[in-house]
Amino acid sequence: MASSDAEQQGDYRGEFVFILTVVGAYASAFLVAGFPLVTTRSVVVVGLGLLFVLLGVRGYELTWRIHPPVGPLVYFLVQSFLAGLIIYLSEAAGLMALLVLPIVSQAAGDLPRRWTVVVCALALAALAVPVWLIADLVSALGAGASILVGIVFTVTFTDIAVSEARARQEVERLAAELREANQRLREYAAQAEELATMKERNRLAREIHDTLGHHLTAVNVQLEAARAVLDADPERARQAVENAQAMTRQGLAEVRSSVAALRASPVERRPLPEAISDLVDELDASGLIAEFAVTGEPRELAPEAKLALYRAAQEGLTNVRRHARASWARVELDYEDSARVRLIVEDNGVGSGSVEGGFGLLGVEERIRLLDGQVRTETAPREGFTLTVEVPG
Numbered sequence: 153m154a155s156s157d158a159e160q161q162g163d164y165r166g167e168f169v170f171i172l173t174v175v176g177a178y179a180s181a182f183l184v185a186g187f188p189l190v191t192t193r194s195v196v197v198v199g200l201g202l203l204f205v206l207l208g209v210r211g212y213e214l215t216w217r218i219h220p221p222v223g224p225l226v227y228f229l230v231q232s233f234l235a236g237l238i239i240y241l242s243e244a245a246g247l248m249a250l251l252v253l254p255i256v257s258q259a260a261g262d263l264p265r266r267w268t269v270v271v272c273a274l275a276l277a278a279l280a281v282p283v284w285l286i287a288d289l290v291s292a293l294g295a296g297a298s299i300l301v302g303i304v305f306t307v308t309f310t311d312i313a314v315s316e317a318r319a320r321q322e323v324e325r326l327a328a329e330l331r332e333a334n335q336r337l338r339e340y341a342a343q344a345e346e347l348a349t350m351k352e353r354n355r356l357a358r359e360i361h362d363t364l365g366h367h368l369t370a371v372n373v374q375l376e377a378a379r380a381v382l383d384a385d386p387e388r389a390r391q392a393v394e395n396a397q398a399m400t401r402q403g404l405a406e407v408r409s410s411v412a413a414l415r416a417s418p419v420e421r422r423p424l425p426e427a428i429s430d431l432v433d434e435l436d437a438s439g440l441i442a443e444f445a446v447t448g449e450p451r452e453l454a455p456e457a458k459l460a461l462y463r464a465a466q467e468g469l470t471n472v473r474r475h476a477r478a479s480w481a482r483v484e485l486d487y488e489d490s491a492r493v494r495l496i497v498e499d500n501g502v503g504s505g506s507v508e509g510g511f512g513l514l515g516v517e518e519r520i521r522l523l524d525g526q527v528r529t530e531t532a533p534r535e536g537f538t539l540t541v542e543v544p545g
Contacts, residue, residue, distance in 0.1 A: 167209040170254045174205050177250040197241050204234045204251065212258060221267060231255045232274035240282035249279050249299045253306050260310035272303050371396045419458040425450055425485055428465045428495075432483050435469050441480045442469075448487030453545040460519040461485075461495050464527075464541040467512040468497030476501025476537055492525075493545045498538040503531045516541065 215223035252275035259271035284292035378392035436442040478501030525543035
């Protein structure tokens with residue numbers, strides 16, 4: 153019965169039960185049945201019991217390493233003989249009959265069914281033969297019938313326990329395989345995502361190159377034409393410069409659109425109020441009271457405006473969390489002005505005597521200025537901080 157690491161704990165439990173059963177049988181024989189304690193026969197019975205236990209907890213596993221299943225069968229033959237000899241010498245068949253149950257359990261847990269039947273027959277013989285020798289055949293048959301019930305129960309219970317243990321091991325094995333499969337899937341997904349990203353970047357790089365090259369070439373042609381007729385025909389030169397300027401604006405718009413596609417925008421596929429509400433919920437989950445309100449009827453904005461407002465709300469709430477030492481914050485998204493959208497982030501924190509914008513606020517200001525918007529800040533010591541952002545829309 154070569155035990156693996158996963159079965160080691162179960163082996164220890166089995167050895168404990170083996171020892172406990174033998175001790176119980178001996179205790180019953182000596183204390184209940186009144187078997188004499190200090191006699192040569194009692195010393196022999198105890199010695200045989202120690203040998204029986206030693207073989208049961210150490211010899212059984214060794215026999216599986218010799219020549220299975222021959223080694224284990226020799227073990228069961230020896231143990232059955234020892235049990236029978238102990239029963240015969242103790243003359244306490246009814247109490248010592250417990251000795252045969254641990255070896256029956258070992259057989260049911262590890263041997264094929266046909267060999268388990270053989271071991272059960274040996275166990276019956278280990279009890280019935282000593283009783284026959286001590287008393288008579290009728291007593292032997294009665295004792296055998298009595299222990300047969302225990303043997304059937306032991307075999308059934310062992311089968312259930314072994315099946316449960318094997319099922320648990322199978323579940324653990326499948327769970328380990330599933331974890332490995334999930335890990336491989338994550339790795340494959342990451343590789344696929346990386347390849348898709350590289351492919352998309354290459355496509356956008358080609359598109360930017362082609363678009364920019366086309367527009368720069370056209371602008372260069374217009375500027376050369378303007379320079380050629382600058383003195384002779386100023387009006388025509390002015391028109392050429394205007395054409396070049398228009399082509400420059402168009403080229404810049406296409407380049408910006410391509411570059412924007414490279415960035416994963418958190419508001420690209422969902423409404424702006426929903427995205428900002430998630431930011432407020434994150435702050436509220438951190439233990440600070442956070443409120444969010446939308447006034448007016450939400451409407452669709454240009455992608456650049458949506459992203460700028462989102463980043464402004466993100467930066468404002470980040471500053472509340474890091475610097476304000478506030479207990480309350482509020483974000484309002486105002487659509488009431490049909491020409492502009494206003495975002496207000498305010499808190500009841502410590503405030504400040506002056507506003508020294510860090511890189512975050514500077515980044516917000518740069519984004520808003522590019523959209524012809526406005527950024528205002530209001531603060532004073534112990535009076536909190538208010539960030540107001542407006543963009544066309």
